[in-house]
Amino acid sequence: MLKILGRPNSYNVQKVLWLLDEMAVPFTLELYGLDHGGNHTAAYQKLNPNELVPTLIDGDFVLWESNTILRYLATKYGKFLPADPQDRARGDRWLDWALTTLTNAVNIPFRELIRTAPEKRNIAAVKDGIAKSNKSMAMLDQYLGETPYVGGADFSIGDIPIGILAYRFYELPIERQNFPNVENWYKRLCARPFYQQRVMVGLS
Ligand SMILES: N[C@@H](CCC(=O)N[C@@H](CS)C(=O)NCC(=O)O)C(=O)O
Structure with missing residues (x-):
């Protein structure tokens, strides 16, 4: 096993x-x-x-x-990979983007606000992380206006890292702009039982 x-x-x-x-x-x-x-x-x-x-x-x-x-x-x-090579590459791009861009943005306020004692928090880093998170979400929002999931019509592995970071983004006590397309996609993730069980478990 x-x-x-x-x-x-x-x-x-x-x-x-x-x-x-x-x-x-x-x-x-x-x-x-x-x-x-x-x-x-x-x-x-x-x-x-x-x-x-x-x-x-x-x-x-x-x-x-x-x-x-x-x-x-x-x-x-053989699951959760788009069959069409271009859809697969589109989804794959968001896996890489999560690593290079969104993780660094969202995980700074996460680390400071959730895992760091209040007196030790780096407030400048939190502000910078919030600004970067909103800027990144704006990029994702624009893309999700064109497609239900990042790899096309269906949920695929490309939705996974950014889906977890979206949960952190929406659960953290931070200022957020409105991202209607991200919100619709996020609602669809929230309806998935295994997202609820593995991801929607609070921040710790
Ligand atoms: N690029 C690595 C990063 C792994 C990573 O940073 N893991 C963190 C947890 S999210 C870790 O191991 N932190 C130290 C620990 O848990 O002791 C990956 O994607 O697997």
Whole structure:
């Protein structure tokens, strides 16, 4: 059976748990990271030299980098990958964009407001992160005016990282502009039982 090493409140781990649930693929989760520890040991480092979560173990095959894990699982099980090459590339683009752009924007206010004690918060960084989050969401909003999901008509792995960051964006106590297309797409995600179970679990 597939094994995931990680913790359920990690954005990068949630991506993988949510996809596995959507695909109805059985797996076991072994707790690693932050309070659970275990990821800075020599044994873990052998599996994942970054000492980060998640790590996937599929028999003898070990894989790290959460977006790569999403692509591997979607390819292996033949699900949640758009059939049309252009749709697939469009969806793929938002996986990369999440890494290069939206994660850095949303996770700054998340880190400061949720994981940092009030007296230690970097308020300038929070403001900058909020401005960058709104700017990024405006970009996504424009695109989602043209398509129901980022990879075309159907939900696909491209929606997963940005879907989790959207939950953080809408749950954080921050100023948000109106993004009607993002909101409609977000509502559709919120109706998915496994999004509710893996992502809509509060911020911690
Ligand atoms: N690019 C990596 C980033 C992984 C990462 O930053 N994971 C965080 C959790 S979201 C982590 O391991 N933090 C340290 C910890 O949990 O101990 C990926 O996408 O898998």
